Amino acid sequence: MANTSGMTRLGMFRAYWLGAVVCIGGFLFGYDSGIIGGVLTMKSFERDFGYTSKQATHVSSLAVSLQQLGAFVACFAIWPVTHRFGRKWAIAVCAFIFCIGAAIETAQTHSTTAFYIGRVIAGLGLGGSSVVVPMFSSEMTPKQIRGQIGSFYQLMYTLGIFTSYWLDWGVAKDLAKTDSRMWQIPVGLQILWAAMLGLGMFTLKESTRWLTSVGRHNEAWESLKWIRADDGPATQAEMDEIRAGVEMEAHAREGFRLTEMLQGDNTRRTLTAAAVFMAQQATGATAFAYYGPQYFKLLVGNKGNSDLLLTAIFGAIKVGACSLFVLFVADHVGRRKILAGGALFMAACQISTAAVVKTHPAPGDGTVTSSGIATIALIYMFVIAYNFSWGPLPWPYVSEIFPTRTREPGIAIGVASQWLFNFVFSLTTPYMIKNIKWGTFLLWGVFDVCIAAFAWFVLTETQGRSLEEITKLDSGGSGKPFSDEDTFSERAGKRSDS
CATH class of the missing domain: 1.20.1250.20 (MFS general substrate transporter like domains)
Structure with a gap:
């Protein structure tokens, strides 16, 4: 709490x-x-x-x-x-x-x-x-x-x-x-x-930070007073902190060019942000969200509206899993561990589903078989794992890995990657379901294995660290400097000393 x-x-x-x-x-x-x-x-x-x-x-x-x-x-x-x-x-x-x-x-x-x-x-x-x-x-x-x-x-x-x-x-x-x-x-x-x-x-009210950044300080103060429902010393101190922070960020972004996103260590951060959201889509969970009825037809056949009912239960499980994660898990387990573990669990579910559908395909008359029940259970476990890992975590993770100078464009690139690969997989999934059937689950499972390796060996652990600490970490989480360049605060100190 x-x-x-x-x-x-x-x-x-x-x-x-x-x-x-x-x-x-x-x-x-x-x-x-x-x-x-x-x-x-x-x-x-x-x-x-x-x-x-x-x-x-x-x-x-x-x-x-x-x-x-x-x-x-x-x-x-x-x-x-x-x-x-x-x-x-x-x-x-x-x-x-x-x-x-x-x-x-x-x-x-x-x-x-x-x-x-x-x-x-x-x-x-x-x-x-x-x-x-x-x-x-x-x-x-x-x-x-x-x-x-x-x-x-x-x-x-x-x-x-x-x-x-x-x-x-x-x-x-x-x-x-x-x-x-x-x-x-x-x-x-x-x-x-x-x-x-x-x-x-x-x-x-409008964002206090945005109003401050464009010089509308009176409106910024009114906005902060409204959202805090207070105009006491604590709120005044927060306003001073926001003004100082906005000024520092303006200095940090001074002379920024978009090409910097692909220079030096910014290249790794940019590629990591894009890869994290690509991995989120490659788990297969978003494709399942779009095409749930089509997937369940493949698993248990088509009898009445059973595909829509099974999809609705799938949605209820998503809500329950995400709620439990937000309340009890989000800030208590390392990002890297839960992303790698979640991907491995999803891989096991998807590959097992592929094996069952391959050996025991759904009967054409809509009869519910024990193998069909097993695949439904596997998919429900898959979505629980997704909502404990790759569903919620990419959003805060990507916002944490960029320093002030490149945070806004970095997040934009990450979110754009999410939509780009959302487009790619939503475009191809209907053809996968139609043409390779059980192989669709196998493909997602193989992707999940690769994603687990990526999370464990490439991503930096950010849980429990300040943004300044994260900036200095390398992609293996060893604590070595993320960049050979001085941080903004260090450069500012050197200028004041001179």
Whole structure:
């Protein structure tokens, strides 16, 4: 439990309110990730958009992956917006853009092209918010509960997936297969979640750190007083600390060029950030989130809506596992150990699943067999391991490995990598399921073995260390200097001595 001493009750409420509002962006991300797989299996969707079952793999691949492509572009496009107009309005704009895309998706256009365009537009809003939301949250929440509120994003993501899976199952169970509302209700509800995010921003103040960085000091003070619900000496001291920190960071970034990200030891940090998020996607968990019903059809066959029900249970397990991790594990186990161990456990689950599906394929009549139950259990254990390791940890890990001078572009590159490989695997997974079947699980398992080796032998341990200490560590975690160059504080000391 976080130490909340010195915080007012109203200040705590406002901090949690801010975290809950901005992390609707995480809920939106999860809801969209979960909703599309079920929608693409609905006969009314196939009929309304005029494609045949033979074209279903192609449509599924594009419908999911094009949104990730839009999100990848938005990771870079959002930076000038948030730097010029602030965090609050950048998030509101992202929510508005997403609403436009979701409205196009929901409309009865009978055109897959229009649906694809809607997916790309929604992706722009989704990708932009995925960059700004964690930034805004970390800049405004008190240090005593920053880690807890920062974890809201991943928790809300799993809640979004959970909601979408059960909604897909519910409409498929209660509505006729030919009823267009079966797909329009879950798709259209995206507009509601995005509108809640956008309108919720009007209840918040702008980031104190951003206001300070652009010289709007009176507004910055009002913002800090509001979020802390206090204007006493402690809050005044925090304001002074923020001003000093912003000034130091401005000096640290003075003369920065993007090419520095690929110079000296920055090259290793940049490649590590990109590799961590590539590994997150290569576990196979995100692909399973998108295509859960298709995977469960492969495991147990197709009988009624059993694929959607099993996917909904899968979503409930994700929420439970992520909640346990956030509450009891996150700050108590080393990053490197849990990432390596989680990947090995996932590899065992995926390879075992491949072996069972290869030797005991699902019967075509939808009969549930003991082998089918075994594979379901293996996949559920796989998702528990993912939500105890590679689900939540890459986000804080990447934000920790960069020094002040390169932290913002470094995080942007890492998040962009997440969306890029999200695009790659969401584009290829339908073809993998269709063509190599049980080999899909084997491939994810082999990837997981490689990921475990990467985590153990390449990543630096950051748990329990300050950002300054992490900057000086090498990629093996031995404690040797991360860079031969002086740190900013050391250079500043030399200048003052001279």
